[in-house]
Amino acid sequence: MTSQAEAAPAKLDAAVLKIAGVVVLGAIMSILDVTVVSVALPTFQSEFGATYAQVAWTMTGYTLALATVIPMTGWAADRFGTKRLYMTALLLFTIGSVLCSTADNVGQLVGYRVLQGLGGGMLMPLGMTIMTRAAGPERIGRLMAVLGIPMLLGPIGGPILGGWLIDVASWHWIFLINLPIGAIALVYAWWALERDNPEPSESFDFLGMLMLSPGLAAFLYGVSSLPEEGRFGATKVWLPMLLGGLLVIGFVFYSFKPAHPLLDLRLLRNRNLTVATITLAVFTVAFMGAGLLFPSYFLQVRGESTLDAGLLMAPQGIGAMVTMPIAGMLADKVPVGRTVPFALLLIAAGFFTFTQVGTDTSYVLLCGSLFVMGLGMGGTMMPIMTSALKTLTNHEVARGSTLLNILQQIAGSVGTAMMSVILTNQLNDSAVIPGAKAPDGSAVTEAGAAIGAQQNPALAQQIPPDLLHRGLQFVADSFATTFWVGFVLTLMTLIPAFFLPRRAQRSATSQEGAAPAPIVMH
Incomplete structure (x- = not known):
């Protein structure tokens, strides 16, 4: 049996780069959107006559939507196929962007940002899954370098783009700019991605979803409220963090019981x-x-x-x-x-x-x-x-990338809140x-x-x-x-x-024909 590692060429060929282009477009949309909006918060205050705490929810609502939808992405990718789900995520994000530009008050804007987050939350883990499956394990490094460009340039390009659009046009255009990009990405994805052939064999973990998604959302709500309140003792901070933390801990213990958990923590045996x-x-x-x-x-x-x-x-x-x-x-x-x-x-x-x-x-x-x-x-x-x-094997990549994205989202929120609180307390x-x-x-x-x-x-x-x-x-x-x-x-x-690892890693995919994969999975 010829392994994928042997079959795949050493360099990224045109077919793989074509697929990478789809993923990069989606990543640019979702990552730039976070940093572009952060620049516009003072503008939202003056436009809507709102406080900073109120307009900050345009960021927090997006983050909470990400945390809610990311855990379901791995299951949905296996159930419906990555192409269909990726195009759905692009469509949700684009529609949410257009609706954001029509908002008349802060409440509407926050609601539309949540819709954006439901699409944006799926784009990154799905993109990593699509690229990894396309190139094979021996070329993941090259593909991650391609995907990393928007991840690292987003925090730099976002403030520049946002400041320029607000200066020369209006705040509406920080959202409307996603319409042409989203339309191009949808057409490109329909043309470049291979047709889905999903083989659904897993039942959806509803109990896990009822614990993990609300738990993550509640915990991050408390963390996101920390800079505004300035102390852990505030009810708005400790209560949702406690309730969310308990739900997440409950999910951790529960997740080892079902055959197909929403988030497979058994991957961490690797x-x-x-x-x-x-x-x-x-x-x-x-x-x-x-x-x-x-x-x-x-x-x-x-x-x-x-x-x-x-x-x-x-x-x-x-x-x-x-x-x-x-x-x-x-x-x-x-x-x-x-x-x-x-x-x-x-x-x-x-x-x-x-x-x-x-x-x-x-x-x-x-x-x-x-x-x-x-x-x-x-x-x-x-x-x-x-x-x-x-x-990870091809089947495990979707679950592995979902796990990475959830932990990265939590770590980023905790880091941002922690540094903001330290700086605020210093200034006070x-x-x-x-x-x-x-x-x-x-x-x-x-x-x-x-x-x-x-x-x-x-x-x-x-x-x-x-x-x-x-x-x-x-x-x-x-x-x-x-x-x-x-x-x-x-x-x-x-x-x-x-x-x-300080020694060369053998991919799980390349070992499938010779020995069982070293990871316990579904």
Whole structure:
């Protein structure tokens, strides 16, 4: 019996690249949408006359929808076929985008964002499944490098695109831009993806769904409420986190009983998958959490516009583009345990600069550090995912990619909330300006006044120069302290990374003809 590894050519051929193009289009839509909307939050406040906490639900609602739908993606891919499901996800996302552009109030916008999230949540795990099945296990590294481009460029391109669209047109276009992209992606998917031949052999795990999806949504709701409330003791934070956590824990114990659980945790008996998953989760908490604060530093401390802040982040994406193709090729030939630790050290080296930021730190130094971090990122995320998926059989890939996406979503939400709370608490320790009151009657701190002055030149003229300087210095120090946490967590990622495979991995697919797969599955 000829293995897929032997049959598949070493390089990515035109047929595989054609399929990869479909997945990249979908990934660009879903990832860019998150960062583009984050730029528009102040615009939503003024357009709808809403508070920041209210418009923040345009982000939170999308995240909760992702958490709800991702667990069902693996089963649905087996039941209905990846092509049908992927085109359905594209259609939902596109329709949700158009509806978002018609919203008249915050409530409508949040509701339409949930519809977007139901489609967007399926795009990434389905895309990974489609690409892995198309190329075979021996070329996963190269394919992950292709898929990684939108994953790493999204946080850079999103703020630039969002700022430009809002400046030259209106906020409606950050959603309407998905209409032509979605239409092209649907036609492309219909043409490029092979016809589905699903062989449904599993029953749907309704009990697991009733525990896992609401549990994830409730837990992430509590986590997402943490920056707004500022403390774990708030009922809005601890109660949904507790209830959600109990439901998820209940699912973990339950999931080993049914033959076909909604999320197959038995995959974690594969040591390589487990180590790669832990490494990816720690890395996501560290980098994605602190990474969202880089543009905030440029906006709040340096007074840059949204567009300029996005442009200053570009070196990071350029660095990732340099190393990602190289890392993809190496991941198919060299064990990731020999390359990922060096990439993590590059990230830590670039990260260290931000632990020293002040009010006038050189842009050359900061952009150079972002470029170095980008070099490390290009050699980290996709090789880790490659290691996780490489030893799974074709049937297991859908479940494995679903597991990875859920844990990455949770880790990203936890990291973002944690860094936001640390920064907020640091800023709240700033000295209060005697007699100054905000419009809502609350006290005004030196840090708060300095941040406001950076975005409002008229306000800056009303603040004494020494107070403005002192406030900005405090804000810069608060960012530096928060970046220290991210730096330490990045170094901690080296611990699980040390256990990544250091010897060549044999794919499960290539062993199917000779021996049973080393993973207990359905």
